[in-house]
Amino acid sequence: MEGDEFFRFLRRGRIEPWLVEAHEQNETVTIAAGAVTGSFVRGGYWTVYDGLIGPWFLPRFAGAAGLERVHYLVLLPDVDVCVQRVATRVGHGFTDEAATRHMHSEFERATIDPRHVVRDGSADVDTLAQSLIDLVHDGRLTCEIGSVG
Numbered sequence: 001m002e003g004d005e006f007f008r009f010l011r012r013g014r015i016e017p018w019l020v021e022a023h024e025q026n027e028t029v030t031i032a033a034g035a036v037t038g039s040f041v042r043g044g045y046w047t048v049y050d051g052l053i054g055p056w057f058l059p060r061f062a063g064a065a066g067l068e069r070v071h072y073l074v075l076l077p078d079v080d081v082c083v084q085r086v087a088t089r090v091g092h093g094f095t096d097e098a099a100t101r102h103m104h105s106e107f108e109r110a111t112i113d114p115r116h117v118v119r120d121g122s123a124d125v126d127t128l129a130q131s132l133i134d135l136v137h138d139g140r141l142t143c144e145i146g147s148v149g
Contacts, residue, residue, distance in 0.1 A: 001040070003051015004094070006033045017052075018099040030057045034064030041067055052103065055110050062145050071141040073132060074112055077121030079104045115140050 006029045007017060015022040017029075030053065040047040053061050053072075062070050076082075079101055086100045118135070122128050135141050 001033075001037055001047060001049045001051075003033055003049060003053070004092070006036075006051070016099070018096075018102055027057065027060060030061050031064040034061035035066070037061075038065030038067050041065070054106060055112050058143070062143065067145060069142050069144050071136050072116050072143050073135065073141050074107060074117045075132075076104070076107055076117055076119055078119075081121035116143075 007014070009032075010025070010029070015025050017026050033049065033051065033053075037047055037049045049061075055074075058072060082104050083097055083100050087095060087097070089095075118128075118132065120128055120131070
């Protein structure tokens with residue numbers, strides 16, 4: 001499930017999500033995304049939400065999902081790797097380097113249990129994907145909803 005799709009629903013009054021004044025908008029989008037994600041999971045679908053959920057919004061997302069537990073992963077390679085990936089994405093409208101660096105900094109400063117952070121900047125996507133799947137299966141990324149926050 002692509003998290004950016006939820007921002008595309010905003011037609012009027014949309015605020016760039018990395019701006020301070022977008023907090024309320026981002027909270028609304030996060031809650032909507034959590035509710036939809038939870039609906040798919042409860043419907044029996046193995047669901048991956050691929051989007052930006054800072055630890056500051058994880059309790060809202062998880063609560064809206066209505067699930068007992070979620071797997072939470074922050075893929076956080078070096079800032080220059082992030083900038084490079086954003087600059088070379090195909091078919092994606094976001095290319096703002098300053099905003100990319102800002103969000104990377106926000107995640108670097110956030111209090112995140114290290115077991116939920118993967119700093120692998122490898123270009124080998126298949127190997128990285130398999131290691132992430134292994135982390136899910138071994139339970140390392142699991143957050144009990146009552147302990148989120």
